Amino acid sequence: MLKDRTMAEKPEEAELKARLSAARNRLAAQQMQIKEHKLPVLVLMEGWGTAGKGSTIGQVIRNIDPRFFKVVSLEKATEEERRKPFLSRYFTNIPEAGKFVFLDSGWMDEVTKLCLHEKLDGKAYEMKIDSIRRFERQLTDNGYLVLKFFFHIGEKEQKKRIDSLLEDIDTKWRVSDSDKWQNKHYDKCMEVYDRYLEVTNAPSAPWYIVDAKSRKWAELQVLETLTEGIDIALQNSALAVPLLQNVFPLVKMPKLEEIPLDVMMEEEEYKEELDRLQEHLRELHNRLYRKQVPVIIAYEGWDAAGKGGNIKRITEALDPRGFEVHPIASPEPHEKARHYLWRFWSRLPKTGHIAIFDRSWYGRVMVERLEGFCSENDWKRAYNEMNEFEKELSDWGAVIIKFWVQIDKDTQLQRFELRQNTPEKRWKITDEDWRNREKWDAYEAAVNEMIQKTSTVYAPWHILESVDKKYARIKALKIIIEEIEKAL
């Protein structure tokens, strides 16, 4: 992509000025349309050291109201960040609807650096590329405008810039060791960049190579591409995208109606087992921490199925410094304004920690599907998006445990009535619960589809038969212990 490519020709000074001014005005005008159309715009700036990524961002943002953009400059990952999955610090930094994020180097920089310093073998490199393609595709599929710029300068030009910056005491600090290394290994870098640009050049998020020899000219190229891209994105409202076939190995799962719910456990046996298993889990939690294995547990289930009590029996066994429970309700406005997985990406545990989700990302294919909070294309696409999400987590090394807490309709009615009639339990039952109950059949069909389509071998669903809550709690503990032991 970099070699043999003719750069657009830098126009004469007068034309350059005129076009710059036109493009700046266009961008200034677009920011209100972006807001109105709720378009999120992610601008990724990659390229050679000293090519002027930062200063171009500085110029571009002058045309945008500070409330509408954020500049994110990601240097080396922090200790904290290194304890999260590779994509986490990028996913958590995506813009919200109607706003810009400018990323001053990002995932390309990270991956190509690993590659250049031989810290990624062929297989690992391919996995990273897969992750990146999925990430970018998930964004564009969900209505994000993703613009990727690569700032290109020649070897000599870079050398000249480095030397000139080094000469001056005031600018010396701007040359990083990495810049110098890059210039010394220019051809090798070129090859690695070229390969990366090639394999990540998706039609929906293509690369734009910027001739960065002159600052104003680079700014113009970015502004014109940016404003053009925005205009095109504004034309496409509520885009539907092809549904991809599942590529992840699946576990065969039963349908809900096939699951016998008459399993139960005597009080005495329950108590003994509970003590024994909690003790075991407690000990495992320590080993998890030492081995830095992250664990993600998601609970879904019918209202009044007993999720809360089940979670409590797990957390009782855990060191409070090493776990967190995330109750998931309707998204807050700032969450709703981003990709629906954003609020889960930003709640991931660090390595060695346990995150328990009381309801989860699967709301997309249940309540959001059934209440029409997202389009049909959105929820149909979501099965694959969630499998991809969990694939990232699994590749990162996480143990992923997903529970469906199952009861029958009669049991739910009894528990609803009990809640209604018991003053201290009444807060637990709302009108919404009764409304949801009316849609039992539709929910059951949705749950069946979800369980079939998202029981991957690396993150299968486990059914907790919870007519007898004791039975369900013991089963949950056993599964968690078993899954953690497999990972240790």
Place this chain on the structure above:
Amino acid sequence: MLKDRTMAEKPEEAELKARLSAARNRLAAQQMQIKEHKLPVLVLMEGWGTAGKGSTIGQVIRNIDPRFFKVVSLEKATEEERRKPFLSRYFTNIPEAGKFVFLDSGWMDEVTKLCLHEKLDGKAYEMKIDSIRRFERQLTDNGYLVLKFFFHIGEKEQKKRIDSLLEDIDTKWRVSDSDKWQNKHYDKCMEVYDRYLEVTNAPSAPWYIVDAKSRKWAELQVLETLTEGIDIALQNSALAVPLLQNVFPLVKMPKLEEIPLDVMMEEEEYKEELDRLQEHLRELHNRLYRKQVPVIIAYEGWDAAGKGGNIKRITEALDPRGFEVHPIASPEPHEKARHYLWRFWSRLPKTGHIAIFDRSWYGRVMVERLEGFCSENDWKRAYNEMNEFEKELSDWGAVIIKFWVQIDKDTQLQRFELRQNTPEKRWKITDEDWRNREKWDAYEAAVNEMIQKTSTVYAPWHILESVDKKYARIKALKIIIEEIEKAL
């Protein structure tokens, strides 16, 4: 893609029947919507020999009115087809708006076969893959629904089917040598198919792997994917797509206003030169034919600039059996119903032949742009699409010569008036010519942009200064001779 993939599970007989019947009805209902929305649907069926591609197509089309689909079965390329560019027989077979084309194996089969028989080295393979990606992207960018199915069966299953077909005298003929070869080299084929599926799995035209173990089940998978894909495509009207940055090396070209038009040639010199050059071209045409080099010459220029007379001086020198002139007017309805490059793909010369286009595919960025016959996104995207088109032709080995026949506005006026006032020339001037003349400035800007953006090193524009038509004719002959000689 083929290995480790869990196939969707074949449902029970009763469910299979119910879903088949639902999917068939859905497809039957969709055909009218497809017609109404003018959606063209290209269904590519690839896969293992004896996997049942053909019989599945046979089942699927039962639900569609015969006026709305065509089944294209491309076996080995004919002698004629082999004298056209690789993509030509696929491009010429794309569906028209509102209709289906089912391709019983296509470009995947062709490329993987070459690959398996070691007739494509690494570089050539990559070029083919690039061609295919561009082809598919051009279709989806232009509103085509492209559905790609790969029919998958295991090695043993294939062996069983081959043996069983061979046993019966009536079915024996259905087993091709290629099927047998495939089964003998199953693993090698698997590897080549897998690689191909991987690199051509674009989000806008993804692959669907069909578990082809049972015929009805295969049909269901195809029908459900097809109907789902159609529903999604129907939701997207007038989709705008990102504009890709140019990746082809360009030649620096002057602007029209910078070209001096006061060049001319004396009558006597003209006649001598004309004779000499025509004689030379005549001789080259023979050598072209023997060396099987195809030549494509495109003329664009102002009304009354002298295109016709110029072309005449070329064709006078050519053997009529070896060239064709294609006057390009507004597209016919059946042409308008397809990708705008279709009518040019179907007019390509055979190797050794010369095709002269009197006006060309560049109408897209001139008249179609200025008269609003296509969307802004369409014509802006077209520069790249035409560079890609010519890249295909150039890689095929064609000599591509593009002329812009240039006059100034005053000269045009004189010629218009002469035509108007000369009875035998009056047919040459229409109201439309006068209307176009009023838009001279807009056309000039469009032409300048076109010349800048599509003068690739493999297909640059040549300006013919045609205030003096004699000068322009001699220049055209010289350029054609020079370009052909370079290729011989």
